[in-house]
Amino acid sequence: MNALAPASHFSPASKAPTVVEERGQRQVFCGLTSIVWLHRKIQDAFFLVIGSRTCAHLIQSAAGVMIFAEPRFATAILEERDLAGMADVDDEIDRVVERLLERRPDVKLLFLVGSCPSEVIKIDLSRAAARLSRRHSPDVRVLNYTGSGVETTFTQGEDMCLAALAPCLPAEPANAQRSLLVVGALADVVEDQFARLFDVLGIAPARFLPMRRAADLPPVGPNTSFLLAHPFLRDAARALEERGAKRIDACFPLGAEGTTAWLRAAAEAFGVAPEKFEAAVAPARARALAALESRRATLAGKSVFFFPDSQMEPALARFLSREMSMRLVEVGTPYLHRQHLAQDLALLPPDLRLTEGQSLDDQLDRCRAAKPDLVVCGLGLANPLEAEGFTTKWSIELLFSPIQGYEQAGDLAALFARPIERRARLEV
Numbered sequence: 001m002n003a004l005a006p007a008s009h010f011s012p013a014s015k016a017p018t019v020v021e022e023r024g025q026r027q028v029f030c031g032l033t034s035i036v037w038l039h040r041k042i043q044d045a046f047f048l049v050i051g052s053r054t055c056a057h058l059i060q061s062a063a064g065v066m067i068f069a070e071p072r073f074a075t076a077i078l079e080e081r082d083l084a085g086m087a088d089v090d091d092e093i094d095r096v097v098e099r100l101l102e103r104r105p106d107v108k109l110l111f112l113v114g115s116c117p118s119e120v121i122k123i124d125l126s127r128a129a130a131r132l133s134r135r136h137s138p139d140v141r142v143l144n145y146t147g148s149g150v151e152t153t154f155t156q157g158e159d160m161c162l163a164a165l166a167p168c169l170p171a172e173p174a175n176a177q178r179s180l181l182v183v184g185a186l187a188d189v190v191e192d193q194f195a196r197l198f199d200v201l202g203i204a205p206a207r208f209l210p211m212r213r214a215a216d217l218p219p220v221g222p223n224t225s226f227l228l229a230h231p232f233l234r235d236a237a238r239a240l241e242e243r244g245a246k247r248i249d250a251c252f253p254l255g256a257e258g259t260t261a262w263l264r265a266a267a268e269a270f271g272v273a274p275e276k277f278e279a280a281v282a283p284a285r286a287r288a289l290a291a292l293e294s295r296r297a298t299l300a301g302k303s304v305f306f307f308p309d310s311q312m313e314p315a316l317a318r319f320l321s322r323e324m325s326m327r328l329v330e331v332g333t334p335y336l337h338r339q340h341l342a343q344d345l346a347l348l349p350p351d352l353r354l355t356e357g358q359s360l361d362d363q364l365d366r367c368r369a370a371k372p373d374l375v376v377c378g379l380g381l382a383n384p385l386e387a388e389g390f391t392t393k394w395s396i397e398l399l400f401s402p403i404q405g406y407e408q409a410g411d412l413a414a415l416f417a418r419p420i421e422r423r424a425r426l427e428v
């Protein structure tokens with residue numbers, strides 16, 4: 001496929017690929033990693049990890065690429081003596097929070113983030129959060145969630161955080177007009193672009209979760225329709241549904257096709273006329289298509305192998321195969337939400353090898369045998385695979401970079417094209 005037809009002319013494949021479930025050794029970051037992008041999004045929030053030195057190192061190194069004068073995350077490291085008695089641990093947490101809030105009066109929302117040392121699991125962080133919330137109300141709200149590597153992979157940290165926020169959202173008034181809620185942390189620039197498009201489409205009010213400031217919690221209720229920005233928000237979606245909100249089924253907004261399908265799903269749910277929709281999106285979609293075209297020479301016909309990491313893999317694979325004409329060798333994902341991803345799955349080749357979960361050695365064997373042109377994987381696998389001669393892309397970069405929406409479509413393609421171009425230069 002060399003040129004993209006308007007998205008309305010796309011017809012999904014008749015049958016979504018079969019999912020092969022794998023169990024075994026896995027290699028994925030834990031949910032604490034999400035703090036690195038979440039703390040930039042909610043500008044007056046603070047993330048206090050209750051954890052070990054390992055947790056502190058993980059966050060420091062994951063965030064190490066960014067220099068902050070006043071970072072809005074920290075780790076309260078549990079020492080041996082803290083563990084002697086649980087009552088002491090409660091006091092210790094209270095003391096740390098007290099000190100932190102004294103030093104940082106700008107903090108309005110504090111997350112206590114659990115981790116995996118067994119001593120931390122024994123602490124009742126929800127009780128600690130409720131106690132501290134009462135003590136510091138109304139200036140600071142304290143919530144808790146887990147980022148433990150036993151329970152979460154790196155993108156699930158965001159899911160847990162948003163699921164913890166959902167019960168705190170104010171109830172929409174009984175006679176509230178229908179509203180749209182976009183769920184999932186997006187870079188501010190992307191959020192602003194979407195807000196402008198919703199405005200042109202006449203979809204109002206359109207709000208975003210997470211919000212930029214703690215005081216701006218969006219209201220929710222039966223008149224709220226929500227649109228997921230990421231495929232990894234299972235618990236957050238469930239928590240919003242428990243508040244009466246309804247999910248709009250859509251593709252994820254990656255690439256020109258994905259963004260059009262995502263916006264169109266909202267437009268249809270809000271009764272926007274097709275002509276109005278076309279007029280509103282046409283200029284930005286044309287820019288996206290032109291930007292994608294400039295990367296096609298590098299990517300078209302190349303093969304790609306996804307190791308399971310971010311849960312974004314099926315949506316990214318849909319983008320690469322349909323919009324960039326890449327060949328999908330295998331698409332692995334740590335967890336597949338069949339309902340949330342239904343629209344993307346229907347657009348994947350029906351004979352694709354799609355795996356859920358991980359059996360690392362088996363997958364490495366298949367990857368080596370297939371010799372793909374590009375491997376998308378976690379940091380831990382990238383270096384050894386590069387040493388073996390593979391060209392890799394770190395999947396975590398796809399979370400740190402603005403990639404959703406029309407204006408970012410070219411950047412998304414570039415993230416995959418660059419390693420291939422770099423390898424080609426090295427080989428010359």
Ligand code: SF4
Nearest residue numbers: 030055058115116149
């Ligand atoms: S939460 Fe668990 S997996 Fe994550 S850094 Fe801490 S100890 Fe390691």
